[in-house]
Amino acid sequence: MQRKIRVVEEIIGTRSAFATLSKQLEIQKSLLRRVSSYLPPPLDQHCLGAIPGKGTLTLLTDSPVWSSRLRFLTDALLRRLRNDGVAFGRIIVKVVSTQSPDAVAQHPPRRARLSHMSAELLRDTAEHTSDEKLKQALLRLSSHAD
Template sequence: DGLEGHCRVLNYDGRRLVLRTDSPAWNTLLRYHTPDLLTRLRRHAPLRGLASLHIRTAPATPEAKPRDTAPPRGLGPDTAALVRSLADTMNDERLRLALRRLADRHTTAE
């Protein structure tokens, strides 16, 4: 894996170039080579005024994982029947009604 996969430019103000590396190992390597890097970078017209190189370390930002777009699975028929029978044993009216609503809304996703 080359440097381009581990280093990004954060800022350049005409005198100071700020780089971000994704690990302390790459940071150390770049700091070790800073004098040579400055000499090489100054050879390019846009970077002739470069006076310093600053290196920061921050982990690469993880890519956003796509959300699961599948509809939520409902209760299967057997589970719905079990929830209904459980509801029938409840003394608490609110809990009994909530369990019945849950069982009545079941859908089978197959």
């Protein structure tokens, strides 16, 4: 049992480091609750994190759509936070993926395909190009037609 405790302490680090991390996590949770309370539904459910930095508050959302909507509200959020005694110079909004790596692997991105007309135009351009490298590149590209 003593060995297991020692291993956990090695993984986590010293108790003071763990206490510091725990305190930072509580600050982030509290800040997220405060920010979320200022946001209209359903945007409040899509703000996933609030990370304070040196003069900057980073807010995390789960999609580009919610990120855009949140960016429109950053000035109002800064004013509300300042009125509550929490001052930041600016807010940065970032998108984080909430999908597991397995879910992403199940749906790989589709390869873009060229129309037959686009492929024909590329082949025609390749035929009239004197640069051999460019000609070969255009022909390779034209092979991606439906």
